[in-house]
Amino acid sequence: MPPHPSADLDTVLGKAVTILRAFTVDDQVLPLAELVRRTELPKATVHRVAGDLVTNRLLDRTDLGYRLSGGLFELGMRASVERSLMELAMPFLQDLYERTHETVHLGVREGHDVVYVAKIGGHRQAKSPSRPGGRMPVHCTAIGKILLAFSDAEVQQELLSSPLERRTPHTIVAPGLLERQLATALETGVAFEREESAVGLQCVAAPVLGDGERALAAISITGPVGRFKPEAFVTPVRAAAQGLSSLVSRRRSLSR
Template sequence: MPRPAEQDAGSDSSLSRGLALLDLFTSADQVLSISEMARRSGVPKSTTHRLVGDLIAWGALQRSSTGVSLGVHLFELGSLVPSSSTLRDLALPFAHNLNEVTKLTSNIAIREGNEVLYIEKITTRTLKVPHSRVGGRARMHATALGKAILAFSDHDFVDSVLIGTLQPQTEKTITEPAELRKELARVRAERVAYDVEESRLGLFCVSAPVFNGPGGPVAGAISVTGATELAIAKRYSPAVLATAMALTSALGTVKRPRQRSAS
């Protein structure tokens, strides 16, 4: 019989391997075979098969006709994350209204590390080019949502993003720090950010920051996405900005727990 310490070490190894398997799934690879998961992760096939069985039993994965995919239980847990649930719940009707008014796909995103995380998306049939997905991530400097958030983030965080390599997502992505700083200054002045084929060719995005109430810190951003050019995209900026301002006001009315005074 292994000692308790050895059992704990094995459990920790199994947990990290199981999480690594979940991390293999992307928007491009939503269904994977066990053999492919073993190959990509470097985990032995027999171990991968056992871990996948455990993850299916827990609800993190589910079987399909061609392999396995992420399970509903992960979505259920994700909806409970405090940093996004309040914003998403309040923003949903605003996003639907923005979708109806503009006839474009509307998105809501928050900052997650050095990326933006999409927490809601209201699609439109007119947008034929594949784009964001709920739970998907994107480079902050290459998206209008990211630039809207970045422009109103603290200086240390902005510097940490700019000091790294600004990877191009298309040939139109801003990759020069000085140029991006200039763009962020414009966003702060106008409170509207644009992405014209910077994240994906053929698409534009217009975004505005959302704050935790008037005068509060940036909480996320809301946007619309379509397939056109900047001159046309700018027509949608008043609707996006007005929606972001209304959502900011709504967040300001949310009652937050009182902090206890020091005794």
């Protein structure tokens, strides 16, 4: 199963991004053989293209294999939407963290997934599976649910009619239940998650609205089941999200 079916393998470019996307957030360095396995490209081809990627400074070579280079990091940070969002959001995330000292996330929706744009946490933060630049399914996260609630009806329906992967015993896999949660989320302006993506974690999320009722992004607070009562954080999350909203909606060009 190729990781990203959309890439065109008949072009160098397609092969190149296939190789780049073979790296996951958890991989530090991948040897040639592993790249061959994941991409399912001929060994000679991977060898050559990876070499080209190195000369173009998108990959680094180490004696253990290849890894995504700093140049790629730079490039990625220039992606206008995510970067602007992050820059504008930082002070708000900041405040939120300072007030609560719980893990704070900023995320956007990309297809059926949430992509985390920023994450702030302390030294002994609840160990959540999320990472900046990483993905999680929309249906099992607070951020995902609030983003979905404030999306066009058609994308909401599209997602509800596709199978909902089970992550924990608490993951909501019944479309009907999820749909009802989305409805209340749309009314109340917040969404919750209770151990649906990872056991022991709970979240609250609020939407960052552009013009109209569509969410451009969302902010969430995460904490461990014991001390952390999500309801107690509704107000500060909402405040942060609204503050950011009013800043963002002034700027055009964040449309996505």
